[in-house]
Amino acid sequence: xxxxxxxxxxxxxxxxxxxxxxxxxxxxxxxxxxxxxxxxxxxxxxxxxxxxxxxxxxxxxxxxxxxxxxxxxxxxxxxxxxxxxxxxxxxxxxxxxxxxxxxxxxxxxxxxxxxxxxxxxxxxxxxxxxxxxxxxxxxxxxxxxxxxxxxxxxxxxxxxxxxxxxxxxxxxxxxxxxxxxxxxxxxxxxxxxxxxxxxxxxxxxxxxxxxxxxxxxxxxxxxxxxxxxxxxxxxxxxxxxxxxxxxxxxxxxxxxxxxxxxxxxxxxxxxxxxxxxxxxxxxxxx
Amino acid sequence: xxxxxxxxxxxxxxxxxxxxxxxxxxxxxxxxxxxxxxxxxxxxxxxxxxxxxxxxxxxxxxxxxxxxxxxxxxxxxxxxxxxxxxxxxxxxxxxxxxxxxxxxxxxxxxxxxxxxxxxxxxxxxxxxxxxxxxxxxxxxxxxxxxxxxxxxxxxxxxxxxxxxxxxxxxxxxxxxxxxxxxxxxxxxxxxxxxxxxxxxxxxxxxxxxxxxxxxxxxxxxxxxxxxxxxxxxxxxxxxxxxxxxxxxxxxxxxxxxxxxxxxxxxxxxxxxxxxxxxxxxxxxxxxxxxxxxxxxxxxxxxxxxxxxxxxxxxxxxxxxxxxxxxxxxxxxxxxxxxxxxxxxxxxxxxxxxxxxxxxxxxxxx
Numbered sequence: 001x002x003x004x005x006x007x008x009x010x011x012x013x014x015x016x017x018x019x020x021x022x023x024x025x026x027x028x029x030x031x032x033x034x035x036x037x038x039x040x041x042x043x044x045x046x047x048x049x050x051x052x053x054x055x056x057x058x059x060x061x062x063x064x065x066x067x068x069x070x071x072x073x074x075x076x077x078x079x080x081x082x083x084x085x086x087x088x089x090x091x092x093x094x095x096x097x098x099x100x101x102x103x104x105x106x107x108x109x110x111x112x113x114x115x116x117x118x119x120x121x122x123x124x125x126x127x128x129x130x131x132x133x134x135x136x137x138x139x140x141x142x143x144x145x146x147x148x149x150x151x152x153x154x155x156x157x158x159x160x161x162x163x164x165x166x167x168x169x170x171x172x173x174x175x176x177x178x179x180x181x182x183x184x185x186x187x188x189x190x191x192x193x194x195x196x197x198x199x200x201x202x203x204x205x206x207x208x209x210x211x212x213x214x215x216x217x218x219x220x221x222x223x224x225x226x227x228x229x230x231x232x233x234x235x236x237x238x239x240x241x242x243x244x245x246x247x248x249x250x251x252x253x254x255x256x257x258x259x260x261x262x263x264x265x266x267x268x269x270x271x272x273x274x275x276x277x278x279x280x281x282x283x284x285x286x
Numbered sequence: 287x288x289x290x291x292x293x294x295x296x297x298x299x300x301x302x303x304x305x306x307x308x309x310x311x312x313x314x315x316x317x318x319x320x321x322x323x324x325x326x327x328x329x330x331x332x333x334x335x336x337x338x339x340x341x342x343x344x345x346x347x348x349x350x351x352x353x354x355x356x357x358x359x360x361x362x363x364x365x366x367x368x369x370x371x372x373x374x375x376x377x378x379x380x381x382x383x384x385x386x387x388x389x390x391x392x393x394x395x396x397x398x399x400x401x402x403x404x405x406x407x408x409x410x411x412x413x414x415x416x417x418x419x420x421x422x423x424x425x426x427x428x429x430x431x432x433x434x435x436x437x438x439x440x441x442x443x444x445x446x447x448x449x450x451x452x453x454x455x456x457x458x459x460x461x462x463x464x465x466x467x468x469x470x471x472x473x474x475x476x477x478x479x480x481x482x483x484x485x486x487x488x489x490x491x492x493x494x495x496x497x498x499x500x501x502x503x504x505x506x507x508x509x510x511x512x513x514x515x516x517x518x519x520x521x522x523x524x525x526x527x528x529x530x531x532x533x534x535x536x537x538x539x540x541x542x543x544x545x546x547x548x549x550x551x552x553x554x555x556x557x558x559x560x561x562x563x564x565x566x567x568x569x570x571x572x573x574x575x576x577x578x579x580x581x582x583x584x585x586x587x588x589x590x591x592x593x594x595x596x597x598x599x600x601x602x603x604x605x606x607x608x609x610x611x612x613x614x615x616x617x618x619x620x621x622x623x624x625x626x627x628x629x630x631x632x633x634x635x636x637x638x639x640x641x642x643x644x645x646x647x648x649x650x651x
Binding site for chain 2: 181183184186187188189190191192193194195202205206208
């Protein structure tokens with residue numbers, strides 16, 4: 001073998017600004033930026049965790065003192081309203097996820113696969129609703145739920161949440177179905193399925209990763225939602241995010257209890273995120 | 287086994303007509319290829335036969351039964367798609383079994399059918415794998431298997447080889463041909479590749495702009511194209527066209543163009559008569575041109591300047607400039623060396639000339 005055909009070595013590139021400044025400087029800068037961003041997001045959570053472990057008198061000096069206690073959690077869990085709110089939040093998040101997925105999946109599928117006046121109208125409706133600022137829905141919804149007699153009930157909070165999910169997530173679901181080759185469904189129809197059967201037995205299983213991502217996003221959204229919960233519920237149906245805020249009252253602010261409740265509410269959300277992270281990232285990429 | 291009959295088949299999307307008045311009778315066990323450029327309506331026609339596309343007007347019957355309003359599952363057809371369309375969440379075995387299970391066949395019988403199809407297509411080792419673990423060729427073989435196990439009346443192929451590389455495509459073409467011998471079934475095959483059409487079809491249907499241009503055996507289409515479009519679409523490299531003026535001269539015609547001119551006898555081309563004093567388009571296949579001066583009666587000379595040569599190993603292709611257009615000559619000895627811009631003289635026999643109406647493009651015979 002001759003060496004004649006070997007390519008000539010590439011000419012050495014002149015060192016860039018960072019390399020000239022310090023060898024490995026680029027990598028170091030990148031690392032520092034990463035740490036800064038992580039701290040930016042992690043710091044409030046760490047502070048919250050720390051505050052929840054401090055006794056009431058010490059919350060303003062979190063950085064000083066060594067008194068740590070689990071008493072805050074004990075006290076918070078001793079309040080029936082907190083337990084009830086946790087249960088309500090869990091039930092409403094779960095029901096809202098199930099109900100809205102039922103609608104979102106079929107709605108996303110329709111937007112992806114069908115053309116004609118009905119999908120077009122539906123698409124326009126969703127678009128219009130998405131254009132309206134979320135906050136401006138709250139007051140009309142308050143009047144509507146009162147008029148329907150579902151104010152401060154599960155339904156009174158569930159239905160608005162489902163509506164929001166359907167509007168926001170139909171597009172994401174459409175994106176998922178757009179990524180699934182429709183000829184698979186045609187093949188199923190030729191293989192003996194009806195149109196519905198092709199959707200249910202072929203398109204749906206292929207959309208499971210998207211569906212999982214959406215389920216997690218739906219659940220977290222409702223679990224963390226504050227505004228609707230604040231306006232559309234009262235004493236009958238306490239919701240965790242609202243109960244948490246009620247540690248601010250006329251006698252002062254119970255930061256330690258509020259932090260403990262917040263940490264408790266972080267738990268399920270964290271679990272869901274950790275287990276579903278893979279799908280959430282895939283879902284957000286669409 | 288069944289005959290497929292299309293009568294006055296039309297399909298429009300709003301005001302756009304995709305398929306217009308297609309009449310076609312496909313005999314039992316016949317292999318018909320629909321061929322044409324993109325947007326010619328061939329896939330739409332196939333999808334209408336499959337029931338995946340609604341018919342605007344006309345009728346489709348399969349095995350003597352009008353199927354216009356039947357859903358795809360009740361038409362007793364099987365289809366192979368361009369991108370295989372295998373069910374990604376199932377194993378190959380389950381993919382093959384899907385259609386049979388829908389028909390509620392006993393599991394033992396399903397197993398036998400799959401074993402038979404797997405043997406025919408040599409996919410036995412793949413049965414437990416998932417589609418994404420297979421190569422393109424293997425996936426296409428599984429897609430064929432999914433059709434075979436169903437034992438349908440009609441096979442429909444929607445550009446099944448387009449996603450494969452050239453080598454694999456040639457191999458799969460042979461396999462489909464072999465499959466035809468082993469499982470003789472009526473088949474409709476859609477492709478935009480004229481080589482696939484020529485090699486696979488008992489008959490070929492050439493389509494353009496929603497209309498059927500010509501239906502015939504591969505040789506009929508090659509030898510007697512009905513118009514300029516079919517002539518240019520079938521055959522590779524494509525037919526050469528030169529616009530020429532027709533003049534009556536003695537007992538024949540004098541044909542002359544920019545830098546080209548010769549006489550042809552009237553008895554060979556009776557339909558040139560009405561064109562005397564006007565122009566006609568001369569069509570000559572590159573394979574029918576021979577280098578050198580006309581050596582016998584019944585040959586016409588062609589002269590032009592060499593533009594480029596393309597070496598293929600077993601032959602070379604020349605492109606010479608005649609009347610402002612490239613004129614290709616195939617089958618030239620690969621050892622010959624031509625200087626750039628050389629004057630080339632070639633000959634073509636009268637019986638290998640095609641004439642087309644310069645306006646409509648219809649063949650003049």
